[in-house]
Amino acid sequence: MTSIHWRETVAQKRKEQAATIPKNWILENLPSNEILNVVDFPEKCGLLTFKDIAITNTEVDVLLEKLANGIWSSVEVTTAFSKRAVIAHQLVNCLTEIFIDRALARAAELDNHLKTTGKVVGPLHGSNLMRLPISLKDQINIKGIDSTMGYVSWVGKPAAKNALLVDILEECGAVLYVKTNIPQTLMWPETFNHVFGRTSNPYNRTLTSGGSSGGEGALVALRGSPIGIGSDIGGSVRIPSAFNGIYGLRGSYGRIPYAGCVNSMEGQDSILSVLGPLTNSIAGVKAFTKAVVAKKPWLKDPLAVRKPWSEDEYKLVDHGNGTKLCFAVLWNDGVTVPHPPVTRGLVETKHALLAAGHQVIDWTPLKHEEFYKAAGAIWGAAAAEDYRVATAPSGEPVVASMELSAEDLSVLPTNSVPSFRPPANGISAYELWQVQKKKRDIRQEYLDHWNATAAVTGTGRPVDAIISPCAAYVAPPHGMNKSAGYTTIWNVLDYTALVIPTGLSVDLTIDSPRPAHAFLNPADKTNYEFYNPVTFKDAPITIQVVGRTLEEEAIIAMGEIVDAALKKHLTISPSNL
Incomplete structure (x- = not known):
């Protein structure tokens, strides 16, 4: 294809996308570009009814109860979230594929089934789990719908079959209605591609929504979806969750089935991408x-782990039954010291947990920079060639920057590779083996390091979970998310990690710059000089709760404890840092 051809393909795809939006949902009163925080706009724009607002503001467990009891129909709930998703898209450009008519037909079938049989369809259709609309990251295949991955070359090539997770969700009674935006290649902690453009942060549209599940993060933050599904290889669920102030889970390799999704760098199986939820x-x-693990995905996906849901693990049987936990705070990773708002979030979390009767100690980071270097070498081993192969049929340039200037297609290079992941030229197979061996060895060191904390916790157990930053900063301006170290570390270790919003956001008075510390390295100095609270105005402050490999149940339970402690603490004692 010529460069003209690929641009024409983009223009046609955007025209087709626009045609899928119901005309009476297109708003004429959108806020001007000068209005940065648009979180409250959906409820003020006039499109949503009082019931729509009530439905979309209801938490998942209550939604499920009302759906199961027939108080709200599936059509009502799907319509409400669809309308709010379309509003969100007009505000921050978060959607790729929109198939609302198909979703409403599916919702009507579920309503009719409940009406005629008195029974729900599967655990996602009512009961005490869920039955509701679910949004999907663009890479998750739905039969008959494009999964472009932000590549012009993949436009107009609808999936021949569903991803396994889609089959499971539909078996459970879920309603799928939109897919969400991603960066070209997926391997970016921000969201921009030539096909659909850039997704912004609803709390401050000059800031990034994160990536690579940035469309999901922004959509869920604007309550255009009760649950969105993203993927995470270096933080791609957790970074958007953190930057948009929502919850997001990175489970261990294979806990949620990945089969049937499209991806970058397929065949790279040293650090695996995983699927996980983003929600409010x-x-x-x-x-x-x-619900997903109850469907025994290991019977259909050879890489899925054979591990049913464990109520004992959720009850924290291996963690003193949750009565007195010991958390360790990672104040910095030994590479980059976090900005003041991030540190304030950690401090408030510590105070909340102490007030709730738990113990909190400091976590000493171990060789984090070595983990980061290993990840970069593994991903970079053949990345440049992978991107060239994907973009060659269309002739589109590989995105080399997430800065706003990247939207000016006339100045983009044609044969570059994203600068986020060195080395662009890769390494030999033997060199790759040595890196993977090093990764294995330092994983063992980290496990031993964790186990050794039993001597200092006072509980007789090692540390139950780590409280970590999600990044060295809250959501930064577009093009400025230069590192994903605070999330990538847990991918390389294959630890379970859950993002929790603290309920705080950047405060121009409280979060003033701190005196310069002894810089760890030039990058740390650059990060310190980068901080200005005005730049990050209104950005949410979040933390990660990190557990060991395959501890999803325990981390969800401990996440509930941390979340409840934060809510109580900030109600009784608002932050005064």
Whole structure:
């Protein structure tokens, strides 16, 4: 294809996308670009009814109860979230594929089934789990619908079959209605591609929504979806969750089936991408995880782990039954010291947990920079060639920057590779083996390091979970998310990690710059000089709760404890840092 051809393909795809939006849902009163925080706009725009607002503001567990009891129909709930999703899209450009008519037909079938049989369809259709609309990251295949991955070359090539997770969700009674935006290649902690453009942060549209599940993060934050499904290889669920102030779970390799999704760097199986939920409540995280593993995905996906939901693990039997936990705070990773708002979130979390009767100690980071270097070498081994192969049929350039100037297609290079992941030229197979061996060895060191904390916790057990930053900063301006170290570390270790919003956001008075510390390295100095609270105005403050490999049930339970402690603490004692 010529460059003209690929641009024409983009223009046609955007025209087709626009045609899928109901005309009476297109708003004429959108806020001007000068209005940065648009979180409250959906409820003020006039499109949503009082019932729509009530439905979309209801947490997942209550939604499920009302759906199961027939108080709200599936058509009503699907319509409400569809309308709010379309509003969100007009505000922050978060959607790729929109198939609302198909979703409403599916919702009507579910309503009719409940009416005629008195029974729900599967655990996602009512009961005490969930039955509700679910949005999907663009890479998750739905038969008959494009999964472009932000590649012009993949436009107009609808999936021949569903991803396994889609089959499971539909068996459970879920309603699928939209897919969401991603960066080209997926391997970016921000969201921009030539096909659909850039997704912004609804709390401050000059800031990034994160990536690569940035469309999901923004959509869920605007309550255009009760649960969105993203993927995470270096933080791609957790970074958008953190930057948009919502909950997001990175489970261990194979806990949620990945079969049938499209991806970058397929065949790279040293650090695996995983699927996980983004939602406005931990109830949504639990409901999704419990329902999916109940379908025994290991019988259909050879890489899925054979591990049913464990109530004993959820009850924290291996963690003193949850009565007195010991958390360890990672204040910094030994590479980059976090900005003041991030540290304030950690401090408030510590105070909340102490007030709730738990113990909190400091976590000493171990060789985090070595983990980061290993991840970069593994991903970069053949990344440049992978991207060239994907883009060659269309002739589109590989996105080399997430800065706003990237939207000016006339100045983009044609043969670049994203600068986020060195080395662009890769390494030999033997060199790759040595990196993977090093990764294995330092994983063993980290496990031993964790186990050794039993000597200092006072509980007789090692640390139950780590409280970690999600990044060295809250959501930064577009093009400025230069590192994903605070999330990538847990991918390389294959630890379970759950993002929890603290309920705080950047405060121009409280979060003033701190005096310079002894810089760890030039990058740390650059990060310190980058901070200005005005730049990050209104950005949410979040933390991660990190557990060991395959501890999804325990981390969800401990996440509930942390979440409840934060809510109580901030109600009784608002932050005064």
